[in-house]
Amino acid sequence: MIQTRRTITLGLVAALGAVLLNPVRALAAWNDGAFKARSTMDGMKALGISNPQDSSDIVIRAPEIAENGAVVPIDVTSNIPGTTSISVFIEKNPFPYTGSFEFAAGAVPFVHLRAKVGESTPVRVVVAAGGKFYTAAKDVKVTIGGCGG
Amino acid sequence: MADPMKIRATLQGDVADVRVLMAHPMETGQRKQAGKVVPLHFIQTITATLNGKQVFAADISQAISRNPVFAFKVKGAKAGDKIAITWKDNTGDTRSDETTVRGDS
Numbered sequence: 001m002i003q004t005r006r007t008i009t010l011g012l013v014a015a016l017g018a019v020l021l022n023p024v025r026a027l028a029a030w031n032d033g034a035f036k037a038r039s040t041m042d043g044m045k046a047l048g049i050s051n052p053q054d055s056s057d058i059v060i061r062a063p064e065i066a067e068n069g070a071v072v073p074i075d076v077t078s079n080i081p082g083t084t085s086i087s088v089f090i091e092k093n094p095f096p097y098t099g100s101f102e103f104a105a106g107a108v109p110f111v112h113l114r115a116k117v118g119e120s121t122p123v124r125v126v127v128a129a130g131g132k133f134y135t136a137a138k139d140v141k142v143t144i145g146g147c148g149g
Numbered sequence: 150m151a152d153p154m155k156i157r158a159t160l161q162g163d164v165a166d167v168r169v170l171m172a173h174p175m176e177t178g179q180r181k182q183a184g185k186v187v188p189l190h191f192i193q194t195i196t197a198t199l200n201g202k203q204v205f206a207a208d209i210s211q212a213i214s215r216n217p218v219f220a221f222k223v224k225g226a227k228a229g230d231k232i233a234i235t236w237k238d239n240t241g242d243t244r245s246d247e248t249t250v251r252g253d254s
Contacts, residue, residue: 031208070214070215071214072214095211098210098212098213099207099208099209099212100208101205101221102205102207104203105202105204106199106225106226107204107205107224108164108222110221111220113213113217113218114213114214115212115214116177116214
């Protein structure tokens with residue numbers, strides 16, 4: 001009995017320690033399953049994204065033709081009220097899920113990133129707002145891929 | 150320890166435009182050098198705070214370009230506010246840097 005109680009106490013102390021060491025982190029742990037998914041669908045599934053609705057309130061700015069696939073600038077702006085996160089999938093990359101960006105406490109739902117794009121592909125964005133998911137995509141053509149050596 | 154980040158935060162009205170450049174190889178684990186695969190080595194998480202309060206967080210994959218650049222915007226910031234950014238990679242290496250928000254120029 002005492003043994004059990006001690007185990008529980010230790011567990012609580014460890015959990016509290018983890019919280020104290022990481023006081024501001026809002027995202028769940030780095031989602032290994034989603035990042036290892038080979039398709040956009042599987043990646044979304046691992047992230048718990050279901051039935052995203054097409055939305056014209058998501059603005060994706062990316063070059064139509066990227067000369068250098070190693071550095072493709074992508075700007076995403078969400079005009080959907082209550083946007084909490086933006087996730088980016090580069091559909092034809094070996095691992096499409098490229099990242100999620102979370103906004104809190106006054107951050108504007110906008111992000112600029114630069115990604116490696118292996119071949120011409122749609123870039124799909126999923127926005128989470130008010131517990132719902134919205135999506136939009138933009139095609140990027142690549143003349144020299146960014147994943148080779 | 151990795152090289153310092155370059156962070157710039159400029160005020161445009163009441164919105165701070167934050168740009169950050171991180172020094173990191175972002176190896177995909179697919180590239181070969183002298184016939185050997187260069188192992189995966191990439192930043193996984195990024196967090197940013199304004200005066201100690203979290204405003205922006207990211208989980209990213211190895212598909213982000215080498216020496217990653219990100220930009221984001223924070224409403225309600227004032228000149229002199231502190232922006233701090235931390236990243237952590239898959240080997241456990243981490244780096245934190247901060248800057249102050251500069252007013253319109």
